[in-house]
Amino acid sequence: MDQQVLLILVQDGIVNGALYALLALCLVLVFAVTRVILIPQGEFVSFAALTYATLDTGHVPASLYLLASFGAAAFLRSVWSTRGRALVFLAVETLVLPAAIAALTVWLAPLKPGVVVQAALAVAIVAPMAPYLYRLAFQPLGEASVLVLLIAAVGAHLAMTGFGLMIFGPEGARGPAFSDAMFSLGALDVSGQSLWILGLTSALMAGLYLFFEFTLLGTALRATAVNRLGARLVGIRTTQSGLIAFTLAGLIGALSGVLIAPLTTVYYDGGFLIGLKGFVAAIVGGLASYPLAVLAALAVGIVESFSSFWASAFKEVIVFAVIIPVLLWRSLRHGPAEDEE
Amino acid sequence: MTRLWPVMAMLLCLTVPWIPGLPLFSVTLGNLIGLAAIVTVGLVVLTGVGGMTSFAQASFVGFGAYTTAILSTRYGVSPWLTLPLAIAAAGIAAAAVGAITLRLSGHYLALGTIAWSVSLFYLFGNLDLVGRNDGIDGIPPLVILGWKLIDVRASFAVIGIGLVLAVIATRHLLDSRWGRAIRALRGAAGAASSCGVEVPKARLLAFVYAAVLAGFAGWLFAHLQRAVNPTPFGLNASIQYMLMAVIGGAAQLPGAILGAALVVLVNDRLQDWLPRLLGSGGNYETIAFGVLLIVVLQAAPSGLWPLLSRGRTRARTLTPAPALPVRSARPVGSPVLEVSGLRRSFGGLVAVDGLSFRLAAGELLGLIGPNGAGKSTSFNLLTGILAPDAGVVRLCGEEVTGLAAPAMARRGVARSFQHVKLASGMSVIENVALGTHLRGRASPLAGILRRDRAEEAMLFAEAARQLERVGLAGFEDRPATSLALGQQRLVEIARALCLDPTLLLLDEPAAGLRHQEKQALATLLRRLKAEGMAILLVEHDMEFVMGLADRLVVMDFGTRIAEGAPEAVRRDPAVIEAYLGGVA
Numbered sequence: 001m002d003q004q005v006l007l008i009l010v011q012d013g014i015v016n017g018a019l020y021a022l023l024a025l026c027l028v029l030v031f032a033v034t035r036v037i038l039i040p041q042g043e044f045v046s047f048a049a050l051t052y053a054t055l056d057t058g059h060v061p062a063s064l065y066l067l068a069s070f071g072a073a074a075f076l077r078s079v080w081s082t083r084g085r086a087l088v089f090l091a092v093e094t095l096v097l098p099a100a101i102a103a104l105t106v107w108l109a110p111l112k113p114g115v116v117v118q119a120a121l122a123v124a125i126v127a128p129m130a131p132y133l134y135r136l137a138f139q140p141l142g143e144a145s146v147l148v149l150l151i152a153a154v155g156a157h158l159a160m161t162g163f164g165l166m167i168f169g170p171e172g173a174r175g176p177a178f179s180d181a182m183f184s185l186g187a188l189d190v191s192g193q194s195l196w197i198l199g200l201t202s203a204l205m206a207g208l209y210l211f212f213e214f215t216l217l218g219t220a221l222r223a224t225a226v227n228r229l230g231a232r233l234v235g236i237r238t239t240q241s242g243l244i245a246f247t248l249a250g251l252i253g254a255l256s257g258v259l260i261a262p263l264t265t266v267y268y269d270g271g272f273l274i275g276l277k278g279f280v281a282a283i284v285g286g287l288a289s290y291p292l293a294v295l296a297a298l299a300v301g302i303v304e305s306f307s308s309f310w311a312s313a314f315k316e317v318i319v320f321a322v323i324i325p326v327l328l329w330r331s332l333r334h335g336p337a338e339d340e341e
Numbered sequence: 342m343t344r345l346w347p348v349m350a351m352l353l354c355l356t357v358p359w360i361p362g363l364p365l366f367s368v369t370l371g372n373l374i375g376l377a378a379i380v381t382v383g384l385v386v387l388t389g390v391g392g393m394t395s396f397a398q399a400s401f402v403g404f405g406a407y408t409t410a411i412l413s414t415r416y417g418v419s420p421w422l423t424l425p426l427a428i429a430a431a432g433i434a435a436a437a438v439g440a441i442t443l444r445l446s447g448h449y450l451a452l453g454t455i456a457w458s459v460s461l462f463y464l465f466g467n468l469d470l471v472g473r474n475d476g477i478d479g480i481p482p483l484v485i486l487g488w489k490l491i492d493v494r495a496s497f498a499v500i501g502i503g504l505v506l507a508v509i510a511t512r513h514l515l516d517s518r519w520g521r522a523i524r525a526l527r528g529a530a531g532a533a534s535s536c537g538v539e540v541p542k543a544r545l546l547a548f549v550y551a552a553v554l555a556g557f558a559g560w561l562f563a564h565l566q567r568a569v570n571p572t573p574f575g576l577n578a579s580i581q582y583m584l585m586a587v588i589g590g591a592a593q594l595p596g597a598i599l600g601a602a603l604v605v606l607v608n609d610r611l612q613d614w615l616p617r618l619l620g621s622g623g624n625y626e627t628i629a630f631g632v633l634l635i636v637v638l639q640a641a642p643s644g645l646w647p648l649l650s651r652g653r654t655r656a657r658t659l660t661p662a663p664a665l666p667v668r669s670a671r672p673v674g675s676p677v678l679e680v681s682g683l684r685r686s687f688g689g690l691v692a693v694d695g696l697s698f699r700l701a702a703g704e705l706l707g708l709i710g711p712n713g714a715g716k717s718t719s720f721n722l723l724t725g726i727l728a729p730d731a732g733v734v735r736l737c738g739e740e741v742t743g744l745a746a747p748a749m750a751r752r753g754v755a756r757s758f759q760h761v762k763l764a765s766g767m768s769v770i771e772n773v774a775l776g777t778h779l780r781g782r783a784s785p786l787a788g789i790l791r792r793d794r795a796e797e798a799m800l801f802a803e804a805a806r807q808l809e810r811v812g813l814a815g816f817e818d819r820p821a822t823s824l825a826l827g828q829q830r831l832v833e834i835a836r837a838l839c840l841d842p843t844l845l846l847l848d849e850p851a852a853g854l855r856h857q858e859k860q861a862l863a864t865l866l867r868r869l870k871a872e873g874m875a876i877l878l879v880e881h882d883m884e885f886v887m888g889l890a891d892r893l894v895v896m897d898f899g900t901r902i903a904e905g906a907p908e909a910v911r912r913d914p915a916v917i918e919a920y921l922g923g924v925a
Contacts, residue, residue: 037448039455140639146448147394148642151587152635154396154455154580159631165624276459283452313467320460324441327453331444 007188009305015194015263017301018201019256023278024285024293025208026249031287032225033245035146036138039153041253042275043160044126048257049266050164052122053173060109062167063125064102071098074132077140094132101125115176123254130250131243133160138246139239157272164268172270175261197259204252205294221245277304277319284326296326347505354501358494368493370609372565375500378601379507379558381585382594383551386511388583389591390766391547392527396579397438397454400461401552403574404431405559407465410477410569420483420564424557431556432549439548444541450548458576465571476570483564496565503561507554508594510789514550517788518781518800523547525764525775532762532833535724536840537750537779546785577627581608584634590644592766599646604630656818657770659805662798665780667841668753670873671737673703677844677875678723683732685722692718694899696732700844705866705876707890707907709883711919715899716879717759720846723877724756725749737843751779753843757833757850759879763821769832770817774804776839807835812861827853831862838869845869846877851885863889887911895919 023041030038047063054061075094082090101124108121137156141149179192212218223231224241232238253275260266260274281300285293300319307318358368380398387393408430409423442453466474483490483499490499514520522543525533534540563569572578581604589600608626615625641648671677678700685693693715700706708716721727723734725746734742736752744752755776763772777800783793808814811831816824821832830850837845847866851859859882866889870876880886886893887907895903895910897919903910910916 037452137635144638144642147388147392147451148638150394150448150451151583152638154583155631155634155638157631158577158580158634159628162624162626162628162631166628273459276456279452280456283449287448314463316463317460317467320456323453323456327441327445327449330449331441 004187005309009309010302011188011190011194013302013305014298015197015301016260016304017298018198019260019274020277020281020300021294021297022201022204022252022256023275024281024297025205025290026252027275027278027282028285028287028290028293029208029221029225030245030249031282033221034134034138034149034242036134036149036242037146037153037287038246038249039150039157039272039275040133040160041249041278042271042273043157043164044130044250044253044271045257045260045274046164046266046268046271047129047160047168048122048126048254049175049261049271050168050173050257050268051125052119052175052258052261053266054168055105055109055118055121056112056115056176058110058112060106061122061125064098064105066163066167067125067129068098068102070129070132070136071095074135078135093128094135097128101128115178119178119258122258123251126254126257127247127250130246130253134242134246139242161269161272168268170268172265172267173261174265175258177262178259193262200255200259204255208248217244273316277301280320280323280326283323286330347509350505351502354498354505358497365493368497370605372493372496372500374598374602374605375497375504376558376562377582377585377605378598379500379504379561380555380582381589381597381601382504382507382511383554384582384586385591385594385597386515386523387547387551388586389593389596390515390527391523391544393443393544393548394448394451394583395454395548395551396451396576396583397458397461398551398555398582399574399576399578400454400458401431401435401555402559402562402578403461403465403569403571404434404552405556406563406569406574407471407477407559408556409560410480410563411471413481413564414477414479420481420560424560427560427563428553428556431552431559435549435552436545439545443544443548454579455576458579462571462575465574472570474571476568478568480563480567480569482567490565499565500561503557504598507557508598511550511554511594513791514785514789517785517793517797518778518783519543519546519785519788521764521767521771521775522778524767524771527764527766529762529764529775531726531746532758532764532836533775533778534746535726535750535756536776536836537747538775539747550785580634581630584630586644587634588637588645590646592643593646596644596646600644603645607633657768657801659801659817660798662795662802664806665777665799665803665841668843671702671843671875673701673873675702675737676700676735677702677704677737678877679733679735680723681733683719683722683734684730685718685727686730691899693722693729696896696899696901698894698901698904700875700877702843702873702875703870704891705870705878705889707886707893708877708879708896709881709886709893710896710902714896714919716896717848718899719896720756720759720848720877720879723749724754724846750840753840754846755837755840755842755844756846757830757837757848759848761826761829761833763829763832765820765822767821768818769813769821769824770801770804770808772821772832773808773835773839774800776807776836777803779840804835804839807838808832810838811835811865812858825853827855827858830854831858834862834865842874844875844877846879848879849881850878851880851882859885 026041027038030036051061051063071094075090078090105121133156137152138149141152177193178196181192183190212222220236221241221244223236224238228238277300281293281297284296300322303322304315304319308315380402384398387395405427408427409420412418412423412426413420438457442450465471490496515524522533522538523546526543530540585600585604586597588603590596611626611629676699681697683693683696696719710716722729725744725748728743733740741749741752781796781800783796787793805817808817811834813828813831830853834850851862854862866876878886890907892905893907893910894901895916902915902919903913
């Protein structure tokens with residue numbers, strides 16, 4: 001392997017790793033706040049990527065139907081337990097918002113308003129599905145055990161994959177790059193898309209950091225993560241924290257989808273594998289440490305790019321095998337855990 | 342009747358498929374249900390009973406199927422000879438995965454098995470050894486007495502008998518010494534470990550057992566379908582097995598069969614109807630199943646079976662049995678427990694700080710102090726649930742500092758818990774029998790094969806004896822958690838006594854007891870003391886503890902503030918200060 005190939009592989013690894021890092025952050029966040037292991041995270045990625053690709057053809061993406069149905073279902077699921085002013089907010093969140101996004105999309109899509117607007121639209125269409133999903137699947141389970149929530153998450157993943165096939169069909173698609181520019185850095189060619197990915201990822205991470213450190217909402221989320229009961233006692237509604245965590249996960253998942261769309265052909269079920277790589281990173285961080293998860297995500301990206309060079313048929317096998325030494329190490333380091341439900 | 346059901350069920354399997362006029366298609370569906378039910382029975386043990394979640398059951402089916410496929414096509418090994426190998430392959434694979442993940446919290450196993458499931462799917466699909474995505478075909482059928490089992494009806498008979506055997510084996514396992522350990526994992530793992538159960542071992546056992554059943558189903562699958570490829574062994578198949586367990590009612594064996602039947606039948610109907618309604622090209626049944634899984638979890642978290650059956654615990658007939666051997670009693674007055682300089686902190690909070698005391702055989706020491714004084718932490722340090730930061734603990738002269746709970750239990754330390762820990766799915770006597778875990782020898786395999794009956798009779802006779810001792814004779818077959826809280830505490834004491842302990846630690850045993858029950862408990866403790874047992878008692882009921890204890894150790898803010906005879910302690914100014922916040 002010459003130096004050039006090595007550099008390209010490392011670059012690929014870092015760019016993909018940055019996306020895995022975003023997903024890993026969301027997984028850690030959602031798990032900490034709601035105790036849900038967000039298996040369907042990957043579906044937000046693939047749905048956004050495919051929506052973005054559809055918008056680029058000037059058509060109205062079918063995912064709008066899914067958004068509207070999810071919103072309506074979430075409304076029906078929550079309306080019985082909501083009273084007073086909260087009912088107005090619920091209606092705005094689950095009925096008006098999807099309608100507004102749909103109107104905007106129907107108006108803008110045929111105009112082909114350019115990649116940035118299309119990307120924003122794709123994120124707007126897909127991201128709200130996450131809080132709707134929370135209202136539908138997880139909020140009613142309340143204080144169920146982590147394992148029950150996990151089984152529900154797997155169910156949500158299964159259903160979402162089915163929806164994905166229904167609305168996007170079995171064909172994959174690629175979205176347009178944000179930038180076609182190429183920069184030369186010594187022996188290495190750096191694409192504009194890579195810079196977009198790295199830039200947006202870093203900005204998002206910085207944004208999340210500021211959000212959690214310096215805003216009241218962020219602090220409330222952290223409090224929920226540390227102690228749910230305690231948070232409730234001081235007046236933080238854990239349901240609301242859950243909704244916010246899911247919204248962030250939806251936003252970031254969808255954004256990752258838009259960013260990854262130009263790099264690879266995305267299929268309706270392809271997000272799952274991408275999300276699972278985020279999981280590998282999140283697990284390395286013990287589902288608790290944000291910095292460790294980010295570092296691990298970069299490592300996962302690099303392992304993946306090298307294994308696709310050397311043994312492409314076994315790429316996925318190798319990436320997921322990374323989890324084994326990590327679990328082994330965790331297992332040896334910690335004493336036996338006693339799960340008492 | 343209950344004894345006869347396996348025979349009846351097997352006879353049905355041998356006759357039903359040949360009923361004239363029965364469409365072949367429904368026999369095929371029956372075969373799918375049977376195979377899935379065998380896997381789901383394993384999940385009942387793992388998830389419903391043991392409280393662990395695996396999304397790799399289909400991979401274990403794959404291990405069984407591929408093992409026999411390779412051996413019988415490439416090396417011409419008879420399918421009957423590959424059966425143990427196929428089962429072993431699945432079991433060993435599970436042991437490897439389990440060894441890595443089972444010591445961690447439950448969700449690591451679930452996540453680990455998802456990753457493992459995906460990665461194996463790609464491995465099966467890309468390895469030449471297993472024929473890549475094309476798989477292996479031309480697998481020889483099973484042959485019984487020269488009769489080749491190729492017909493769908495014959496397959497039904499074989500699968501049905503296999504399912505009956507799997508259910509019997511599982512019943513036997515759950516009703517054995519190790520089975521009780523597995524049943525205690527959910528909700529009472531701490532109690533099991535203080536009874537000497539190596540909890541990670543019990544977890545591994547449940548996981549390997551579930552994989553073995555999956556491997557068995559895989560072996561059947563390979564020889565009845567006569568071809569294997571990676572598709573039925575992927576993650577989606579594993580999710581479907583989980584769905585079956587959840588729908589049926591993950592804690593019950595009949596629920597596994599009900600769940601498997603529902604999912605297979607619904608799947609078949611959906612694949613027929615949905616494309617007609619919605620047009621082809623979708624994978625609509627996955628949507629239906631995903632939604633169904635969530636709806637069932639929300640609406641009927643314990644599945645459909647409990648809604649159909651009346652929740653009854655079966656009465657156990659106790660057979661007279663010889664008494665178990667007991668530990669030689671320590672002479673009254675000889676040192677049992679010596680604690681010096683015990684210290685433990687949680688972050689900045691020092692919960693126990695330099696605690697020292699001694700306890701002799703035949704002595705009852707009361708450990709008292711205000712809430713938050715560090716009494717329960719001391720208990721956890723002395724019983725191996727927590728490891729101390731500093732200090733030395735000696736038991737009968739042997740240093741035992743920092744030993745884990747099962748090791749302490751082996752040395753004769755038994756305890757009850759402040760927050761009662763009884764396994765909710767077990768009857769009173771089964772909970773008590775958990776305490777005899779270390780006094781039995783039978784292996785899980787002996788349990789499955791029912792070679793443990795003589796020993797089990799002895800263990801249950803001992804449990805019944807201890808239950809009578811604490812005054813709960815007649816409650817044997819009640820569900821343990823249906824008792825009043827005070828009685829549940831007595832069940833814990835009976836369980837602790839089943840360890841034949843040298844040292845008994847009781848955490849607020851009198852809380853929730855009525856006056857007469859308290860007196861009975863006091864009489865029992867005096868008798869145990871007279872027999873030479875050393876007893877350490879944490880109690881808030883001052884009248885109770887003053888009347889019983891030979892000496893008292895008073896703790897406040899993690900340190901010992903007074904020690905001595907009850908009367909002297911009662912007058913100690915430091916104690917009054919601690920309890921009443923100033924001279925009253």
